[in-house]
Amino acid sequence: MTVGSSPGVRRITLWPRGLVGRVTFVLLAAVALVFLGSSAFYEEAETYTVDDAQLDAIGERLAVDARVLAATPLSQRPILAAMLSTGDLTLDWRPPVAGRPMKPEPAALRDLHDRLVANREALRGAVLNLSPTQIGTSDVRGIVRLPDGSRLGFVAPDILQPHHMTRGLASAAILAGAVLLAAAMLVHTLSMPLRALADLADGVGSGRWVPVEEKGPREVRHLARAINAMQDRIRRLIADRTEALAAVSHDLRTPLARLRLRAGFLNDPEAQSAIESDVAEMEAMVGGVLAYLSGENDPETVRSVDLVSILRTLVDDAADQGRDVMYDGVEHCLVKVRPLAMKRVFGNLIDNAVNYGGAARVGLSVAPDGLRIRVDDDGPGLPEAELTRVLAPFYRVEGSRSRSTGGLGLGLAIVNREVTREGGRFTLANRPEGGLRAEILLPRSRVQNGGKAQGAGKTQGVGRAGRSASDR
Template identity: 60%
Template sequence: MKRERRIRLWPRGLVGRVMLVLLASIGLVFVVSWTLYEHAEAYIEDGDRLDLIGERLATDVRVLDGAAPTTRPMLTTMLSTNDLRMIWLPVSAPPDREGEPARMSELHRQLVAANPVLAHAQLRLHPGRPGKWTDVTGTILLADHSQIRFTAPDILRSHVVTRGLATATIVSLSVLLAAGMLVHALSMPLRALATVADTVGSGEWEPLEEKGPREVRRLAHAINEMQKRITHLIEDRTEALAAVSHDLRTPLARLRLRAGFLADAESQESIEADIDEMEAMVGGVLAYLSGEKKREPSRSIDLAAILTTIADDAHDRGAVVIYEGPHRLPMCLPPLAMKRVFTNLVENALHYAGSASIRLTAERGWVIVDVEDEGPGIPDLEIGRVTTAFYRVETSRSRKTGGLGLGLAIVKREVERTGGSFTLENRLTGGLRARVMLLTAV
């Protein structure tokens, strides 16, 4: 069975589609030029026709002035055409007392300037009847005060420059609109690619639909395959680290048990301190990896209550933590993640300064939490690096805390997941300020 071949008007490739857009634009421009040319010709024809009517009226005045009154009705019938219809009225006919409208003045001036006979014949012009607005009627007085009443049909067609400009504007906008729609359709797959590229490696990636021009489909397929490889690498790394960190708990527990049987108290204390440090490292790694693999859903919480609870817990341990802010501030946030964020910041301040202060404020759609200490601070060159996972500042921060450099990395990750921002800065009076900014409408 033969496969039916269909003729595709829309090209498959990006080059073909761009060429089609250009071809369509050129075609529309040609139509615009042709339309304007037709209007220009009509405008010239109307000018020639007006001059011809003026000359005929002037000639007819001379002819009828020299003819006997009895022959004038027949002459006006003979002189009438489709472009100029005339009738003769005797002296006894009522005169034309209707005033000439102001919009007829330009037409009157053109006719009189080209044919001075019409000025002496007291030419009067009037617009046509309702439904015949493009017609012009008028009267001319002959030497014996009899009248010629005439009608010039369809002489007021609006082939003026403003109409030509309006036509050019409308068609030009149509060209721009058509070209814009086509280019927009071409660029949609590219914008989708840019959006997906921003999420590569973030864990929030969704496969990109492979559609559009041939080149774009190939690029989309390449990005999908690249993202799959990156996802597998991240998952393998995360599972390996999680497995190693989890498996270390068992030998650490055995070491702690064996250290309890040592007779040397000093050696026992040193070994248990090392075990505590290693357990803290394992706990930090597991906390970081557990938050990386899955995200906690947001729900309504009282941020002020969480901060006061952290301050009270530290106070119960004998630490100095001061809270400043409202007693209640409801927000929609992941509760455990936010508690971990501010606990890490407070513990960080207590480790390196011995005290901390928490300030909670709300302004212009943002909730700002500042955790400040009076410790040694961080060198300016290192501030941008300390939020990187497993990075430690050797020169200004003690290693006695047993951390792996994951506390601030967890803070940055969880805050940015809520749409907020996390910054560190050295205070002018000494110490460090950690600022968390959260959107009120999350």
């Protein structure tokens, strides 16, 4: 059963998600079926086997005792009746009473009457009469009329209740509980290697390389061995790529620096300006590619910083360049992040908002689900189909690849990667009033001071000259 089918609606299912839960659910269903089947079996079996045997024994004893007492002198019958009494059938003899007919039997005891009289000539006819002892009990009281008119009274305790039904159900319940507990413990033990593999897979993406212990079932051992081999291959590939990046960084930047130096000796100002522009473009391209490719190995550590201070610094730097940038949010907010990576993220978003939307409005707020940082612009926005595509590396909506119409298509890819490494989520959306909104949601666990932000304020970028010493 599921609840909710539209996007964004949480789905609730009865089928567990984990291996332990699913196997336990199946075992629980099987045990429940066995329990229900056992209950029905016990009920029918006790009704038609144990109770039939007990009723046959009681009926046979009544017939035999009635014949014995009929052949015994009247003076000895009370003593003999007491001697014939047992725990499951109590007898007492009564002399004949003139003018005292038997009471009619209740309809609920007629089936019991027929089962006691079956195949016993001594009890046929109007000889046997049954009556309950009191309402709500399973005891039955009865009278057997002897040939001389005297009566043999008896009480059969607990004859209306299946004797072993409760004990059988209790045994079945204990057995079902023991089987379920043992199965849950067994499945939990078997799933431990799988959980270790899942933890390892999560750690690989964050740079943690931990060999998996090759233990557990045969299939799990084979999987662990394959994952360890895969880790070694990935580690070697990353090491090779890091060395290649270091070589590319050195080999490309050196000739670019020489080319810029030689351009300075040209006598043609127009050619000198064109060469320096091309060199700057090449350096920006190389720097962007290297920044993206080396980001996964960024050794920067997480530490506590005031995120508002980073945002305001970027806003003021943009204002120094004459850009229309404004901050509107809380005054202070301490978070645990990688400061340089976050500064690169917000810098890319502000640059995109200014370059493609003409202005950037930066906001920060603490919500129940985490810390929200938004960057809005007044541009044309993006087609809905492009909102997720632009997060891919080297993808540009404008496909000419000209530096005059845009960058390399790495800015948003870097933003998405760095936010994901911080445990957050990055989304793009078109605003109803026009323009594009880039929003970052950082987990609430990153916010310090219990997730409380101090104050709120609205600041227009004023440039370095107009800032106080506390803002620098």
